[in-house]
Amino acid sequence: MSLDLAEATRDPLTETLVLAGGLALPAERHAMQAKAVSAWFGTHKVLERVSLDVPAGKVTALIGPSGCGKSTFLRILNRMHELVPSAALAGEVLLDGEDIYDPGKRVTHARRNIGMVFQKPNPFPAMSIQDNVVAGLALTGVRVSSRARADLVEECLTRAGLWNEVKDRLRAPGGGLSGGQQQRLCIARSLAVRPRVLLMDEPCSALDPTSTRRVEETIAALKGDMTVVIVTHNMQQAARVSDRCAFFLAEAGTPGGIVEHGPTAAMFGDPQDQRTADYVNGRFG
Template sequence: MTLTMPPALADLEARSISAWFGERKVLDRVSLVMPAGTVTALIGPSGCGKSTFLRILNRMHELIPGASLAGEVLLSGQDVYDPARKLTDARKRIGMVFQKPNPFPAMSIYDNVVAGLKLTGVRARRAEKDALVEECLTKAGLWPEVRDRLKQPGGALSGGQQQRLCIARSLAVRPDVLLMDEPCSALDPTSTRRIEQTIAELAHEVTIVIVTHNMQQAARVSQQCAFFLAEQGTPGVIVEAGPTKRIFESPSDTRTSDYVHGRFG
């Protein structure tokens, strides 16, 4: 693998995704196109299946005991659930940043960034790793703050810095897609603003899907929104999806309007 070449932009498409935890159905025939080089925000009340949908996109749902699913997830037209495809390939091409920052706390900042190379079997010379660390930390908006302390533990950073370190770590394996599950929910406003700036800067080179409960954030960072809803014990569905501006200013469903304007949820 060449470390210096960015991936071609890739689109992601979910087709008729249904999901279960044991006998309980939590998603019902959810379909969504997430265009290449675009930030798609998944919005909706807690418990409507947004995070489950996100985990399905890079095959993390199947790790949960008793979990099952139906439907297809296509990355540039190829089914990531194809039995002929390795699980590690899906994880490499579709990265994930979690709600709570999870750097390897005892590992240095430098080693945190390059950790994914070993996990995905990529070999690189020291000079290549050095260049990769600087590039990914720069893209994550962290390089100026840590350039002189790369050997210090990642766990010593602030919460916002740890989250940006996790973004840098995800970028190091050259993913086509970056999934973000409420990446700012545990952060202060200053750190949140920096993460949002990072998302805006990354969007031209990686397809981003973000779950957020912050409607202002969804409006700021995304070009497309999908509104999820689970009503009265029924499984989660997408009520509507489309350009962010339309979803916020002239949605076609009154439930969408009520939610984005804070009238429920």
């Protein structure tokens, strides 16, 4: 049986593709969409009309050499770019179809729905492990009972792959954990506010191989329940953890942009642009 997708229409209520013959297929949902996003720091333009669809429940890796705008783009996805006094941007960023930069949207709304894990672990060092996990609740105005709080701490530490290592010392300072444990604690802290999307900016760059493996296992466990976007310079990591990749590049002083994006297997096995092939195979960058 052949399916004519060219004549298919989308049912907006059920998010399916309806074929000419009446057969319905599930449509890929996009948790986030960037549309023609450009970015500046002062007069320096760092991104040029970047558009990217981020599928829901998948891991999308942003790859490319240093200085091509990957981390800037990631910060634009949860309104952190605007914290820089000289920063400016154009374009749209949609979360489930709604522009997070709409003047009627509060920045706390974006931060609650779109979590962020940074390159360097940043737990509150003097705060206990359990208090670190729930620290974001106060910032977003969420109140929970003591019982619910304990359950939430266990749930988030379990999902971050850390519960068995710290369950007997929850009142110990978060700053006393190893680097890899601190990074997973930061992941647990992000999960506590129930984000729909989790952004990760080189979360394993400062970690040893064992800690890296555990963070990657955490990413794999989160996939499906949430959308993950990760910036990484490690091509093996991108190939291991992601479902889709976007290759960023800035050439000869021009602003960064996306050369190519698509399923990870295709990006590594059969890229359509020679520059992508050269990068993923280590011939530059």
